[in-house]
Every structure is written in structure tokens, then in C-alpha cells.
Amino acid sequence: MRTDGRQWNELRPVTITMNANKYAEGSVLIEFGDTKVLCTASVEERVPPFMKGQGKGWITAEYSMLPRATQVRNHRESARGKLTGRTMEIQRLIGRALRSVVDLHALGERTITLDCDVLQADGGTRTTSITGAFVALALAVNKLSRTVDFAKYPITDYMASVSVGVIGERTLLDLNYDEDSKAKVDMNVVMTGSGKFVEVQGTGEEAPFSRKELDELLGAAEEGILSLIGKQREALGSMGSRIGVTTV
Amino acid sequence: MRTDGRQWNELRPVTITMNANKYAEGSVLIEFGDTKVLCTASVEERVPPFMKGQGKGWITAEYSMLPRATQVRNHRESARGKLTGRTMEIQRLIGRALRSVVDLHALGERTITLDCDVLQADGGTRTTSITGAFVALALAVNKLSRTVDFAKYPITDYMASVSVGVIGERTLLDLNYDEDSKAKVDMNVVMTGSGKFVEVQGTGEEAPFSRKELDELLGAAEEGILSLIGKQREALGSMGSRIGVTTV
Amino acid sequence: MRTDGRQWNELRPVTITMNANKYAEGSVLIEFGDTKVLCTASVEERVPPFMKGQGKGWITAEYSMLPRATQVRNHRESARGKLTGRTMEIQRLIGRALRSVVDLHALGERTITLDCDVLQADGGTRTTSITGAFVALALAVNKLSRTVDFAKYPITDYMASVSVGVIGERTLLDLNYDEDSKAKVDMNVVMTGSGKFVEVQGTGEEAPFSRKELDELLGAAEEGILSLIGKQREALGSMGSRIGVTTV
Amino acid sequence: MRTDGRQWNELRPVTITMNANKYAEGSVLIEFGDTKVLCTASVEERVPPFMKGQGKGWITAEYSMLPRATQVRNHRESARGKLTGRTMEIQRLIGRALRSVVDLHALGERTITLDCDVLQADGGTRTTSITGAFVALALAVNKLSRTVDFAKYPITDYMASVSVGVIGERTLLDLNYDEDSKAKVDMNVVMTGSGKFVEVQGTGEEAPFSRKELDELLGAAEEGILSLIGKQREALGSMGSRIGVTTV
């Protein structure tokens, strides 16, 4: 039994509040237990310089934690004058994950920026961000689709992410902060609605892990992600009906 | 009649959600209409180097807007690598305003940092921040008072802030973004519960203003601030009962 | 009686040395007592990117103190790698104040940059800078007017600035450093030749101030500024004759 | 058959030149084909501030590419004034991987910094760096062991790293730059001498991958890493004899 009463393979309560920001083309406030992330999708009708003239769009992400999202207040990166390696790593991951389910040619020469701002952090901020950013992106593309006649719908599949880890001998799904700090193996998995891997990032800094442990971790993650994608489908309803539909 | 139907001297609906963050010693989500600011107060049992050994505490503030708090997405200051002049000016103002109602000797050698993060901006973000930060500060000091035996209560008075401006010939209270961008005179006023000025900042970049206009602006601000302080008193209830009480 | 023998409503000796730099389109060395600021106006025949194609000009200002302008040497901002909040706040104020008396359409698509470099600081560096920068600007526009046929003269009024403050119960005009560090209320006022306010910035960090105190401060400031504008008129002589003249 | 004639599961020629730098406590020049990395280990008899007083040591890594390590010259990060996200991600990975096979308590209060400078890049710079840095670290600890009487030898196991990927339907081991840019799935694996995983990082930005593909990739990586560890053992000879030996 876990400190918060969950089974080893049980997600924390997941809440997705749609349209949490009145200006953004798509936005959600997503909660995995006490981890709360505000995700906004901003659409611009241009691409960054390195993408110009290729007839393709671009998806990028930025991630940040409010200073008191955590138990002890952190310095603001804006005051430090630079991003930490952790932030860079996470926002690169979010952008890469989202691009894996977007057909950039179908999107056309426009950029969608996903901002993931962690209001409160209790473990799993990167997986919560990816899962929420997907919904914000879907809202923005759905909104775009009212004025843009997409020959092919740009979002090719659902996608969500969860963390798994090993504490002692136990595999656990969706670690909170307390569990995360005790885990000897820590893994983040991103998977599509069709059950394929987008990212697998496993780290055994405290102790290397065996192939058997890896297999158990992947199994638990798969189950958790399918459940999260169910929540996304429910939240999007008919707005998600064209995702992955390839024929017009 | 204003675009949102308000009278010239009418505040926008004000909401103060207490304890909006589970880690901070004090926190509120404050809303002036569509302007939403998350204010957290973080207590540390030490003072910055330049204050050491004086037997006094310190109050400081940081201010930031999420990139999509606004109609058009802004670059993150953390990605730009430096704070804008506007941000610096606002956070200096918030800190100064709060210090004016705190007895730093009574507080003792500790620092309280107020983080004001604008989730959504529709004008008046600095006045909303000051008004909300005061409540977060009051919550944090109230929490401190359960373990620290203050000879004198460190908060000496209530304090709130509002904007006023002139559009055409009309004085208006609590401008939203649309009004703010049309105003020829723009003023931010910070005032205490006892009706004294902490800050008066009036700017006539578009057109200089007369003494008569200044007097009308100050009058409208005073009325608005007293109303805001009423909301603060209501939100704090008995937790605010020792504010300004000098005898033990 | 003040430490330097002045009356409460008496300015320090004011000196304006014209053309203090041989390259700048306009320049003065201005002194308010021991506060000495070199102000240069640089004209460029283009506007910043965000102003392009609007048929308007731009006025901007930069402010800096030499490291040993003060009693104790300060670190250079160029060595620190960033501007302090104080510098940003002051240079934003100077630019805003100057723009309030310039008709940017009349100026046409050109930029005038006012550099205010404090050679020696004894209080009131921002008010001295504004007062001197106005004269440097007037010199530059006067020089421009020899080659540009302005349909309307771009400078619409005189403008100067002074500080006022409260020490104990006394209102004082034009505070020197020693007085400034003792003042419980500190106010900077910028006013036009026609007696209208451009900026009113009052701060009661040490102690909030009443409406009555505010009124006294504004009265003292008004008197001081009119006297400073007299000095500006004298220094400019016939070069200032078209300021505020609206008919050709 | 691959463009350079290798079998799908064949490593490039691996060369490890010991003591490539005359000052460093440990150093190697490691080559995976045309990828050449200079790895130095620098020992300091102190730990970073956040580790002080814990009786433990610290292992950290820095990674950089010379500007013309690549086909097209890159800007120097020192001239840009900041590290790229890619650099940060890689050096965090190298440090984490090395720490997984070091007993920081056994090391004692000292820091070993591994610098991995890529002289020439032809794919796999991070896996080459990890594999080389391990040898440099082993040399430095071996040198230390001549003067320090370690109760337990600080290095607990061998460790090496290799990349694997999928091009078309083929799994390939140790991708060169040309292959890397064509791969739809890209994975870096770090493994110990006892065959346990330290890091598994798989990315399907171009196309998500199935569980079956993942299994094949892991299998190929395992084989490659065991071969690399053979090269490390050979290079270290008797200097590696105490690695992983727990009894004195």
C-alpha cells in the first residue's frame, strides 16, 4: 500500500479543466493529484527562420515551474538569467513528444507553441505536462480547423505520458514527489493511442536495473498511459474525432 | 457607460481564493475581473547579506507574467536571459509597498518573499498583485504567529492598490486592458487602511494633466482602495484581527 | 535651516553648460549643486523596428552613473552584465517624460536618444537628468530645424523636474543626498511650462503620507519647476523660441 | 550492408589512447571510427557547496564540441554566452552514468570532473564520451589509490555506452552521423559490466516504435556494450583489477 493509499499500478486522480485561459487558442489546467500544470497552445502564422520555405509547420514547447511550486522556494530562472539543464531537457522532451504525433506538412507553415507552467509540483511534472499539452494542442488544432481546410488532419494519434519507478523491489506507477525521491530506478514513458513508444527514458542513477525490471516498468507504463488517453478522449469529446483520421 | 457595463467609479468583480498553493506559508489567487494573479508568500529564517546582523527582517517581491497571460504570446524572460525594465519596476513597487506596512524589527531576522505570477492579464496586474500579495503576506505572518511570539505584530496596517485613469474627459476606476491602452493619463495608487498614501504614480505620457484632474483621480482611487480593503478584511476574517494592533 | 544653508523651498545653484560635447547634435552639462550630469542628444534618421512605417519618430533615453559618481564606488553595470532595476526605472522615466512634450508625428521617422551620464551624484540625479535632457533635446531639434522643414515644431512645451520630500514634519525642495537618505516621503515631479503634470511619483516607504502632505509637496515642486524652466529658457534663448508654437 | 561496410551489429573500430594529456589525473583519447573525444579526469580535494559535510565525494562531467568537429562549423557556446540544451542534456547524462558505478562514500570528500571534448564528430559523441570518460575516471581513481587507502574501492563496476537505431526495418548498432540522420528511432543505452542498465533513452521523433523493435534494439545494444567493456578492460589491464572488488 502506498502512502496515499493507491495500488502499485494505480494513477493519481486526473483532472483536465478545459479552456483555462481566455486568450490562448487551446488551454487546459491538468492535475495529476497535487501536480498542477497550466498548458496553453499559441498559434502563429509563421515558422522559425530555420524552417522557412519548406511548406511545413513547427511545434515547440516551453516549460517552467513557478518559484513556489515546490516545498522549498526555487530561484526564478528569469532572475538567474538562464535556464537550468533540467528545464531545457524537459522542454526539449515535450516538444519532441508532441511533434511525433503531428504531421508537420499537414499543419502548414505555422508554429504552435505549448507553454507548460507548473503551478504546483508533486512529482511527474514532465509527464503531466506532456499529457496536458497534447489536449491543449488538440484544442488549438480543432479551432484552426474551423478556418483552415486541412487536406489531412495534422494530429495523427493520441499521446500521453506517465512515470514509473522501482522502490525496493516494487514497480510503482505515477510516482508522487515523495516516492520519486526514494526510487532507485526512474522512468518516463511517452506512448501513442495505438500503443507505440514515442520516448522511453529510464535512469538507474541509484542502482542499475535488470532487463526483467525494465519489462515490468514498461508494462505498468503502458497500462497507465492507455488510461490517461481515455481521459483525454473524454475531455476532448467530438473535438478529438478527427485525430488520426487519414482520409478526408 | 463602460464597455463592460461598469460605472466610472466601479471596481471589477474581485475574488480572493485563499490557500491556492499547498506548500506556501501564505497564498491566494486573486482576480480583478479577468486579471488573475497567483500570490504566494515564502518565509525563510534568514535575511539577505546586506541586512545581516541588524535584528530586522526583509520583505521582497518578484513579479512575472506567464507567456500567454496576454492576447499575444510574450517571450519568457527566462529564455531572453534577463528581466524587462517593466518587470523590475513592478516588482520593486510591490516590495516597497508591502514594506511600508511591515515593522521589520518586529518581524525579526527572517525574509518573506512574495511571488506574484500573472496567470491572465486584463489590465491592472500590478495593483491586483499588490492587493493579493498583502493577503498572502497576512496569511504567512498569521501562520508564523502560531510559533513565534511577536512582541509587536509585524503588520501595521491594511493596504491595497488600484489603478485610475482619464479617457477623454472621464476619470475611470480600475481600468481593464482595453481602457488602459486608450487612457491619456494613467495612475496607480497604493493606500493603507487608515487612508494614507504609500505610493502615487501618475503618468501623462499621452497628455499632461492638471491639478484638478489629479485631485479627481486621487479621490476615485481612495474610494476604490477602501472597498478593496473591505474585501481583504472579509477574506482574512479573524486571521487579520491583529493587523495594526500595537499593544499586546 | 538646511545643512547647506538653503531655505526649505530653495533650489540648489543650477548651472547649464551648453554644447558640452563636440559630436552630439545637442548636449549640456547640467549641475544641481554637486550633482553633475552630462546629457547628449543623438539623432538618427531611422526608428526602431517596432515603430517602422508609422510616419512617427521616437525619443528614448539611457541613464548611467560613473562608478565613482558616489561616495562609495559602485560596480559598473557593464561589468555586472546587466542593468539594475533602478537604472531601468530611471531611464524609462526620462524617455517617457521627454516624449510627453514631443509630437512624434511632427518629428518624422527619426530617433533621438538622450544619454544622461552622471559624473557626480549628490541626490536628485533623475530630476537633474530630465531637466538637462530637455535642453539637449531642444538643441538637437533646433539644429535639425535648420535642414528639416517642420510643418509643426516637434517640441510642444518646456518641461523640467525636481524632487521634493518630507523630513520630520518639513517639506523640502530639491533634496541633496544627505537629505534624501533621511526623508520619510520622497517624491519626483515632472511638469510642463504650462504647469501641467507629466509624472508624479511619490513614495512613502518609511511612512505613508496624508493628502495634506501630498498637497504641500506638489505645491513646492510646482514652484521649483517653474524656476528651473526659467533657467532652461535663459540657456536656450532664441533657440527655444519655437517650442510650443503650433502655427507655422 | 552499411555504407562503411559494417554488419548491422558491428561496432566501428574502437581506439583508446591512454594518458593523452600530461596534466590530468586520468586521460584518454577515444575513437569510435571518425568520432574522436578527448576525455580528462581532474581530481580536486573538495566537494561542491551542496555536498559539504556529508562525507561523500562527487562526480561531474562537462561536454563540448570544438566548433569544427562537424561538417559545418558551429558557433562556440562560449561566444554565444550560454550552453545549448543539447550540451546540458549530454553532460548531465555523462555525469549521471558515471555516478551509477561510483560509491561516493568510498570516494571520500573529493570531486572528479570528467571533461569530454569532441575533437571530431561522426555520430555517437555521447556514447563515445561515456565510454572514454569511464576509462579516464578509472585511471584517476587508480592514481588516487596509490596515495589514498580506500577501505572500499570506489568504482563498483565497468560501464560503457553505445547507440542503436532503426533505419527502414533494420536495427543497426553504433550509428555514424549519416545513419543517425536517417534513423526513425534513435536509442542510447548505458550498461554495466554485470549487464544491468544504467540509462535507456529511446526516441521515436520520426515514428513511434513497437515493443518488438524496442526489444531488438536493447539486444543489439547489450552485445555492443559487452564488446566495448572488453576494450576498456584491455586498455586498463591491471589498473582495472580492483573495479567492483568489494572486499579489501
Place this chain on the structure above:
Amino acid sequence: MRTDGRQWNELRPVTITMNANKYAEGSVLIEFGDTKVLCTASVEERVPPFMKGQGKGWITAEYSMLPRATQVRNHRESARGKLTGRTMEIQRLIGRALRSVVDLHALGERTITLDCDVLQADGGTRTTSITGAFVALALAVNKLSRTVDFAKYPITDYMASVSVGVIGERTLLDLNYDEDSKAKVDMNVVMTGSGKFVEVQGTGEEAPFSRKELDELLGAAEEGILSLIGKQREALGSMGSRIGVTTV
């Protein structure tokens, strides 16, 4: 004949205004023709961390040009966020030159910082700065000597600097900006009162120079520097009487 009517081996008019700043321990405004530099010497009773505990003092220099010191306005280095290579090179040169005539042991554990701020530039700003900074330093050490009982006087010799160059076939002394931009060879020489070289920096970027040209340049520089040292002696009068005196 030169454009300003000087002989080939003639200095521009040199003016040294003593005590140009009321706070600095030593200060001068020095002019070489239209080149004007404000030099201040600031004394601190401590040394930088890398010098601690050696019983020696430190002399360092900072150099900066006001933005409109030049014909075309330059960006401020504080706004750019970093020093240019040119600035770094010049301030390293000034510091090194001054240290060559100071006995750091005799000075004791204190730091003197020389700030050289160019108010107006017409060529030779680095040589003007060195020549002026020496006088500011001498004033500061003389002031120190009233309260500190130096066993040995810390300044061991006079020192000044001048530029020389070749235009066409002519060697010229003390180049103004116009000459400097035409010179094919450009040399800065720093020399002591006893006629020894402290720095010789000759550059033939436009055209390499022969040994014969070098000899002529050095000869002209020597003559010019001795004349400048005469000006320094005159300015310092009896305040310079202990310079280079080794017996008490």
C-alpha cells in the same frame, strides 16, 4: 604639416584638471586635444580574493567610453550585457602599466581602482587614460600617505604613454582620430620617468613594418613621453616629491 597644424613630433595641447570629482581619493580630467578622460582613483582597505594574505596590495583599472564620446553613437556595454574585446584589452593594459610603477608590498593590503571614463574621444584614448590615471593614482597615494606611514613610498617612478604611427612614409606623434584611421602602422608606448619601457605595442595590420621604422617610432614616442611626464610633474608639484624615492 598635419591637419591640425602640428609638427610631426608635436603633442596636442595637454590639460590636466586636478580633483575633478569630489568623492574620489584621487581624480583628474585629462585632455589630449579633443580627447577628454575623467580618471578617478578609489581606495579600498582590502584586496581581491586571489590576493588575500600575501601582504600585498592590488592596482586595477576599468575603462569605458560614454556612448556619444564618438562621432557616431555607440551602444552601451551595460545594455549589450558584456564588455567588448577592445575594452577588455585597454583596461588590462592600463592596470598592467600602473602596476609596473607600484611596489605592491609597499602599498600594503589595499586595492586602488582606476576608472577611466572617456567623455570625448578623438584618438589616443588609451594613452590619455594611462597618463591621467597615473596622476589620479599619485593623488590617491599622496592622500593615503597622510594617514598611512609607508616604510617605502609605493610609487616607484613616473609613467606616461603616447601613441605613434606611420602615415605614408611619415612617423607621427600623438595621432588624433583622423590620423589614426589612416595610419598603416599604429603603436602605443608606455615609458617610465627613468626612460624605460613598460609596454610597447606595435601593430602593422595594414602593412608590416621594418626595424628602421620601429626605431623611428620608438624615438618619437620617447620624446613625447618625457614631455608628458613633465606635465605630470608640474600638475603634481610637491605631491609628487616622494615618487621613486626609496630612502625614508
Place this chain on the structure above:
Amino acid sequence: MRTDGRQWNELRPVTITMNANKYAEGSVLIEFGDTKVLCTASVEERVPPFMKGQGKGWITAEYSMLPRATQVRNHRESARGKLTGRTMEIQRLIGRALRSVVDLHALGERTITLDCDVLQADGGTRTTSITGAFVALALAVNKLSRTVDFAKYPITDYMASVSVGVIGERTLLDLNYDEDSKAKVDMNVVMTGSGKFVEVQGTGEEAPFSRKELDELLGAAEEGILSLIGKQREALGSMGSRIGVTTV
């Protein structure tokens, strides 16, 4: 006799390894004893913005030391976020020196960037860099000449550089680190194949030097440089045959 057994006017063993990098248009690994510098020349078919449209090319240089090139590890400049003054000074010197033997009009609108990365430092890194960069440049221009029909060959002369210094009363050629740190006078000389000076930089920080000492230093440098140019000629062989040839 010197610590490494050399005569006072003897160079350290010089090795030039051609084509040390497989991508660069020209590259060498150059060694002056234990000082090892990797020099690459990168050709781009465009010039920096400030050179556009002048029909001329540009030569520029960047210099860096690997963190453990030295006895004690140095911080990376990329991690510090800025270049040191020393680095800026050296890379400006290298670029200037190379430009003095290149006819930029003959080169045409292209940029050649010389990267000098010090792998191991034992004194004289700047002179080693200049000498090696010249050869890398010659290789790149020679390669260019196979596809570009130069009316005039862009390299006008050979060029090399060496350090000289005074220890005690002895003039020494090509100082190693140990000698460099003891020298009271330190001079770097850059000279062309025709025996003319490109740069003479002598510093007597520890003790000023006489004209006689200067003459001896220049004599020793001249001899050393001619010997280094001999090594360059040998390394380049027929690839250097058009250097300085003005007729087609």
C-alpha cells in the same frame, strides 16, 4: 642552460601534423614542445554584415583552451557565460596577424575562420596558435585555389610568431610555462617571411626594460621566427608555392 636543456636562443621541438581534422578546409595540429594546438580553417562563401558589398573577404580567429589544458583545471568560458579578457585579446591578435598577410580583395567575398583550440598548454599558446593558424589558412586557400581562379594569390607572405623574454639578465627564446612565469619582461613578436614586423607586444609588468634589452629581444625573436617559417615552408611544400607571388 635551461631546465629543459635548451640553449638561450633555441626553439622547442616543433611538430606540424597536417590535416588533423577530416572536415575543415585546412587543419593542423601544431606542437611547440608540450604546447599543442589544433588549428582549423573554415571557409564560408559570405562575409559578416559590416563587410557586405565591399568586394572584400574577411579573416577572423577564435581561441580557446580546453579546461584541463593546464596544470590546474580552468572553468569553461561557455559555462561562465563569457569570454575572459585574455581570450579576447589573444583571438583579436591572431585575426589581426593573419589579416596582415592576406589581400582581402584578392580573397573575394568569403570568410575564413581560424579556430585555435589549445589541447595542452606549456607556455607560448598564442605564438603557437598564430604559427599553426597560418598553415591551416594556407591549406584552406590552396584548396580554394583549385576551384576559384584567383587573379592574385590572396596570401602575400609567410608569417610566424614566437615569444621572447628576460629572466634575470638573460634573453630567452620561446619560453615554456615555467620560464614564462619567472620572466620579468615578456614579448610576443609576429613577423613575415620577408622579415618585417606584424606585431610587437612587449610587457615589463615586473620590471621596465631598456632600449638595449628591447633590441636583444627583437634580435632573438627574428632568428626564431625565420626558423619557424622554415618549418612552415617544409610542411606546406608545393602547396605554399604561390604564397607572396604577385604575378599570375
